[in-house]
Amino acid sequence: MTKFIFLLLPFLAFSQKTETIDLSKSIKNNKTNYKSLTVIDKRSNPEIGSVMYHKDQVNLVFENNADTDFKNWFYKYNPVRGKEELVLLLENIALSEETKEKYSIGKLEIRASTFIKKEDGYHFLYKKDTVTTVSSRTTPYLAQSLSKKLTLTFTDLLKKSYEARQWEFPVSDAELSDYATVLKDKLEILKADELKEGVYKDYYSFFTHNPEAGFNIETDKKGVVTKAVNGDKKEPIRNFYAFVHNGIPFKVIPVGYVEIFRDDQGLFIEAKKEELFPESNSSFVMVGGGIGGLIGSVVANVAIVAIDAKAAKKRSSMAGTEVSLDPLTGNYILPEDFMKK
Structure with a gap:
C-alpha cells in the first residue's frame, strides 16, 4: 500500500x-x-x-x-x-x-x-x-x-x-x-425629507447633498429641463450628474434624464438597456442640451422623461428595470441579465 x-x-x-x-x-x-x-x-x-x-x-x-x-x-x-x-x-x-x-x-x-x-x-x-x-x-x-x-x-x-x-x-x-x-449612514440625500433644488456636478456632490451654488434650472416651452444658468454662464443639463427640480430628483442619462426614487435600500432609477447604453447609430440624440429624437423612435419614446406630462405618460407604459445607484462611485448597479434584455 x-x-x-x-x-x-x-x-x-x-x-x-x-x-x-x-x-x-x-x-x-x-x-x-x-x-x-x-x-x-x-x-x-x-x-x-x-x-x-x-x-x-x-x-x-x-x-x-x-x-x-x-x-x-x-x-x-x-x-x-x-x-x-x-x-x-x-x-x-x-x-x-x-x-x-x-x-x-x-x-x-x-x-x-x-x-x-x-x-x-x-x-x-x-x-x-x-x-x-x-x-x-x-x-x-x-x-x-x-x-x-x-x-x-x-x-x-x-x-x-x-x-x-x-x-x-x-x-x-x-x-x-x-x-x-x-459611509452610507452619513449621506444626507438618503435621509432628507426635502431635497435641495439645483444641479449636482458629480455623484459625490449629489450623495452628500451639495448642489452647485448660484445655478438656476431652465426649461423649454414644454417644461423639459434643458440647461442650468449662473449669470452669463449657461451649461447644458447633460453636463451634470443629477438635478432636483420642483422637489423631484432626476438622474441625467445618455438619452435625457429619469426620475430618481428612494427606498430603504437606497436610490434607484427605472431604465432600459438602450437608455443607459444607447448604440452609436441610435436615432435618439441630445440636442442643444435638451432632448430630441426622430418621431416614432423606440428609444425616444422610452427615454423622454420630464415634467412634460405627455412624455411621462408615454414612458410609463414602457417602464424599465430598477437600476440602483452606487453612492460610493455613482455607477449603476445593474440587475442580473440586464444587458441581455
Whole structure:
C-alpha cells in the first residue's frame, strides 16, 4: 500500500500547475505623488482559486504574495514620493469554475477599495466590486485570461483612485471592514425629507447633498429641463450628474434624464438597456442640451422623461428595470441579465 501511494505522488504533482499574476501594466500617477502604499488584506482566504486546463488544475497565484506584489507594482511606476499615504483594501479575490456539459466557465470575483489615510482615519476614494467570466468556448486558457482581467481591474481601480475626490467623512480602523455601511449612514440625500433644488456636478456632490451654488434650472416651452444658468454662464443639463427640480430628483442619462426614487435600500432609477447604453447609430440624440429624437423612435419614446406630462405618460407604459445607484462611485448597479434584455 505504501509503495502505491509513493507511485501516485509524481502524477499528482504533475497535474498541479500555476498561473502567476502579471502586474506589469503601467499605473503611473501623473497628478499626485503618494509617499507610500499600504495594502490591507481583509480576504477570508488568501488563496485565489483554480480552474482546469485539460486534465491539469491551474492555480492562480501572486508571484510572492498580495502585499509584496501590489507594493512592488506601485513603486515601480511611482518612484517619486509625495506626502499622503494611499491604502489598498483587499476584500475578496476569488476564482472558481462552473462545469457545463461541453464547456466550462471561469469566474473571477474582485472586491477592493482605496483610501487616503490621515490622522483622523481613512478617507474613501474609489472601489471595485466586479464579477468577470470567461468561457472555455472562447479560450481554453481560462486562468491566463482571467489573470489578465485581474490586472486590468486593479489598474482601473488605481487610476480612477488618482482622479477620485476623497471623501470628507473619515472611517476608523474598527469601521474599515464595514466602511460602505458607515459611509452610507452619513449621506444626507438618503435621509432628507426635502431635497435641495439645483444641479449636482458629480455623484459625490449629489450623495452628500451639495448642489452647485448660484445655478438656476431652465426649461423649454414644454417644461423639459434643458440647461442650468449662473449669470452669463449657461451649461447644458447633460453636463451634470443629477438635478432636483420642483422637489423631484432626476438622474441625467445618455438619452435625457429619469426620475430618481428612494427606498430603504437606497436610490434607484427605472431604465432600459438602450437608455443607459444607447448604440452609436441610435436615432435618439441630445440636442442643444435638451432632448430630441426622430418621431416614432423606440428609444425616444422610452427615454423622454420630464415634467412634460405627455412624455411621462408615454414612458410609463414602457417602464424599465430598477437600476440602483452606487453612492460610493455613482455607477449603476445593474440587475442580473440586464444587458441581455
